[in-house]
Amino acid sequence: MNILRFASLIALSAAIGTGSACAEDKAPEQPSPAVVAYAKEFVAKWSDDAKLIAAIKASTAKNSKLSFDEVTILDSQWRVAKSGVEKEKRAAEALKELAPGKSIDEHIKAGEALIKTALATETSKFLTEQLEKAQPKGAITEIFVMDGWGWNVGQTSATSDYYQGDEGKWQKTFASADPNEIEILDIEEEDGIRFANVSLPIKENGKNIGAVTVGVDVNIVK
Secondary structure, three states: OOOHHHHHHHHHHHHHOOOOOOOOOOOOOOHHHHHHHHHHHHHHHOOHHHHHHHHHHHHHHHHHOOOOOHHHHHHHHHHHHHHHOOOHHHHHHOOOHOOOOHHHHHHHHHHHHHHHHOOOHHHHHHHHHHHOOOOOOOOEEEEEOOOOEEEEEEEOOOOOOOOOOOHHHOOOOOOOOOOOOEOOOOOOOEEEEEEEEEEEEEEEEEEEEEEEEEEEEEEOOO
8 A cells, every 4th residue: 555645545534524522421431342252253254255355355446546635525525415514514615625616515416426326335235234134133233344445335324424544443453553453432322222333354365455343232232
């Protein structure tokens, strides 16, 4: 991987990132070792699937051709389509600067098309099948797979952003910033479900080629 390009992509967090701080009502809580073990075992069952490996490699090859501006535009379009201009003001500003030939409404429509296409891929269908087969039922809340640059390859539901390369879920797994090649986030609650995201690398012949994040319901897996 080109080091300068890698550094430029990591800089996306400064260029278009959001992530405003929110007051926490409760102290952060890490999931139990049982949750982490479950996530590892769950991913191990299907992460070496030949079609999944091929899709990750194809996505990595395709996205290696993108310029920094193209990366910013695509991710910003996804963000404003998923979360709205008010929440993604910096993404909207980036679109105005880098792609002024389109109105913000046109960018939102482009982002909606990106999301629709991503959710309809064979990889996304495959991941949805894995989620639905998880036992106990409901134990897995979400799955998304990233390529060798940090782009979504497939997901069971639309993520808040398209590019994950500026986040620990990719940096601590694929890029091995963490010697344990894992990121374990604090427990969150959404729509009454308490879950924790666990991210791991996806390998081919012992080499990291991508990464995966799985959400585990901590009330089901204890």
